[in-house]
Amino acid sequence: MLATYLIGLREGLEATLVVSILVAFLVKSRRTDRLVQVWAGVGLAVGLSVVFGWLLSYTSTTLLQTYEHRELFEAITSIAAVVFVTWMIFWMRRAARSIAGQLRSKMTDALAVGSIAVAVMAFLAVVREGLETSLIFYSAVRGASVNGGPLYALIGGIATAVVIGYLMYATAVRINLSVFFKWTGVLLILVAAGILKYGVHDLQEAGVLSGLHDLAYDVSSVLDPAGWYTALLTGMFNLTPTASVLEIIAWVAYGLPVLFLFLMPSRPAVPAPVSQS
């Protein structure tokens, strides 16, 4: 029962973390008008996952049916998600700078956020693991005639992930604006590096990249793959008990430069021009 709950929690966190940061960011930067697009992206991703999961579980559809196609689907959506999240990270940096330069009133203008970009980011964050979650869900539904436990445990896990996402949002919107941009930015870099590592792992599993068994480390004796803390770490940062060398190379090659660029001190603030109004 706990095992199924943890699967729901992990799969759920992979989606809710990015979405809750995105929502917090829009609320903090006073772009709540963009929230509609975020929820549209989330809704579309959930809808597609539910429909595809149903088709694969109950019909003989040929789309995304084989193992390789599914791994590729997850790899491509994950890597695309990293692109959008990276763009968001630098968007946060710009926001942080405009506060530092005391141009806070102009921040909203600087963040003329593309509504499609926001929707696509929310969509990718949810859809990349949505199909797998939906397939687990239907297998639990089919087993529910014998034993409904796993189904409720899975739903409970996903619900917990949503609650954690909400709590993160509620905490984030309360903290000081410049602290918010700095720390959520750093958090997001860790999340994005994890998503990239995940994408590389899937490309290795799909056979596009080799070296799946060349492990950089194996700490599964310490980090129990069945433990609740592993579910949390994997769901949030994709810190897995084992990782291939290539996964770690991707993680470092992405994470370090982005972190460096993000934290690089901003140039001395240009004195704010006197408002003419």
Place this chain on the structure above:
Amino acid sequence: MHNFRFVALAAVVILTACGDSQPPTEPIAVQASDTTCEVASTSADAGTIVFTVTNGGSKVTEFYVYAPGDRVMGEVENIAPGLSRELRVELPAGTYQTACKPGMTGKGVRSTFTVSG
């Protein structure tokens, strides 16, 4: 509302597009526990092979099909206790290994699986 309409439309498009299904393949049952991994058949004809993996154990398990050198041909993760999940994989003629990984760790419980062309 707009979303729901889009999804419904997408569903119709996909259903129509996938009407021409290939001849049904008989799934091979795999019964997994915390220590065992019983594959109902040890051989099959080349082509798309479907494994239906049922987890009767208490740990989450995974099921793999390996080519020589542990190259992953197919894998299904997140098989929670009490659940049954499907792996659909293209296998050309050759000798493979099937493996269940109770607890998602280790080399797994292996057996040989032969595919003839």
